[in-house]
Amino acid sequence: MGYLSCKAGSAVAIAASTSGSGKPESPPEDRPRLRRFLHGDLESATGGFAVDNLLGRGSHGSVYKAVVGSRLVAVKRPSKSREISHNEFEILSRIRSPRFVNLVGFSADNAKEPLLVCEFMGNGSLYDVIHSDSASNFGAISSWGKRIKIALQIAKAVHLLHSQEPPIMHRDIKSANVLMDKNLNAKLGDFGLAIRCNADDQKMKSTPPAGTMGYLDPDYVTADRLSTKTDVFSFGILLLEIISGRKAIDVRYSPSFIVDWAIPMIKRGKIAGIYDPRIGTPLDVSVRNHLGLVAAKCVRTCTEKRPGMEEVVGWLTGLTKSLRSRRWDDLGIGNPCMMVETVGRPVE
Numbered sequence: 001m002g003y004l005s006c007k008a009g010s011a012v013a014i015a016a017s018t019s020g021s022g023k024p025e026s027p028p029e030d031r032p033r034l035r036r037f038l039h040g041d042l043e044s045a046t047g048g049f050a051v052d053n054l055l056g057r058g059s060h061g062s063v064y065k066a067v068v069g070s071r072l073v074a075v076k077r078p079s080k081s082r083e084i085s086h087n088e089f090e091i092l093s094r095i096r097s098p099r100f101v102n103l104v105g106f107s108a109d110n111a112k113e114p115l116l117v118c119e120f121m122g123n124g125s126l127y128d129v130i131h132s133d134s135a136s137n138f139g140a141i142s143s144w145g146k147r148i149k150i151a152l153q154i155a156k157a158v159h160l161l162h163s164q165e166p167p168i169m170h171r172d173i174k175s176a177n178v179l180m181d182k183n184l185n186a187k188l189g190d191f192g193l194a195i196r197c198n199a200d201d202q203k204m205k206s207t208p209p210a211g212t213m214g215y216l217d218p219d220y221v222t223a224d225r226l227s228t229k230t231d232v233f234s235f236g237i238l239l240l241e242i243i244s245g246r247k248a249i250d251v252r253y254s255p256s257f258i259v260d261w262a263i264p265m266i267k268r269g270k271i272a273g274i275y276d277p278r279i280g281t282p283l284d285v286s287v288r289n290h291l292g293l294v295a296a297k298c299v300r301t302c303t304e305k306r307p308g309m310e311e312v313v314g315w316l317t318g319l320t321k322s323l324r325s326r327r328w329d330d331l332g333i334g335n336p337c338m339m340v341e342t343v344g345r346p347v348e
């Protein structure tokens with residue numbers, strides 16, 4: 001992952017910077033006002049990085065719970081001394097959204113390792129919610145309305161990244177990188193692999209492919225194949241996971257890869273087979289027939305045929321409305337393919 005030493009003072013400058021054109025990259029009200037912390041204050045707030053306050057470990061380091069002022073936050077401490085996720089800082093210091101695990105601040109004391117301070121997400125990752133045996137958070141995904149709401153929240157987060165100029169590719173969309181807040185709203189986190197660039201940028205050409213097995217677009221084999229459609233594929237895998245309740249790769253199933261398992265069922269007109277048996281097939285016929293198709297479109301082999309995230313947001317919004325009104329007319333899907341491409345017909 002791209003980590004960089006964070007020099008004292010650089011953060012404030014980055015937070016106030018503009019794009020090459022001199023235009024602000026996001027409206028002033030969306031720009032984070034980052035707080036600069038003293039390392040010692042964060043160390044105290046985490047009880048000296050106490051195990052009791054450990055929220056989890058990732059490949060970059062450890063994450064601790066802390067209270068600063070009266071606010072609960074998560075403090076990210078890199079495992080390699082004095083290195084910080086440059087990408088995460090670069091992206092989150094310029095843009096904030098209710099759909100992201102936003103940056104609250106940072107510490108960059110010269111003598112200590114830099115720390116990132118993020119919003120605290122009280123209900124763990126979506127991966128845990130879907131796959132943990134404990135019933136504690138299952139309520140978050142106990143109905144199709146809740147599952148579509150979560151899928152829509154993530155789709156909006158990805159769409160927001162893709163609609164920046166230049167676009168931001170997250171490159172690591174997966175259920176473990178979606179965190180749930182205290183109200184069980186889903187927020188996209190871990191921007192450690194994210195890249196902000198256009199297709200012909202040198203930055204893209206010099207960044208080797210990366211991501212997580214099971215979610216990684218098979219078309220993204222060389223640096224120049226990266227596009228927003230790379231994220232669309234990973235989102236499609238995540239959507240299949242939300243729909244089915246099974247993992248992206250799971251040897252208890254045959255086939256073990258979720259795409260090879262779900263897509264043939266959809267093509268054979270057996271779409272009901274992909275829905276999570278823990279809550280049963282959606283009763284609403286439009287949801288039953290189309291939710292799986294949205295995922296199938298996202299994981300198409302042909303990159304160009306995959307939808308953009310704006311379309312995906314539109315379709316999931318339509319399905320939410322359909323659930324509310326229980327009428328197909330309210331879907332408003334607006335894509336003729338969706339109307340023609342019914343269950344049992346090829347999705348490629």
Ligand SMILES: Nc1ncnc2c1ncn2[C@@H]1O[C@H](COP(=O)(O)OP(=O)(O)OP(=O)(O)O)[C@@H](O)[C@H]1O
Nearest residue numbers: 055056057058059060063074101118119120121190
């Ligand atoms: N803002 C947060 N609030 C609450 N818990 C968090 C927060 N950020 C991370 N965590 C917890 O810490 C764990 C590690 O997070 P981190 O982002 O470092 O790594 P990861 O995404 O799990 O792994 P990797 O970086 O290797 O992809 C997460 O799985 C989650 O349980």
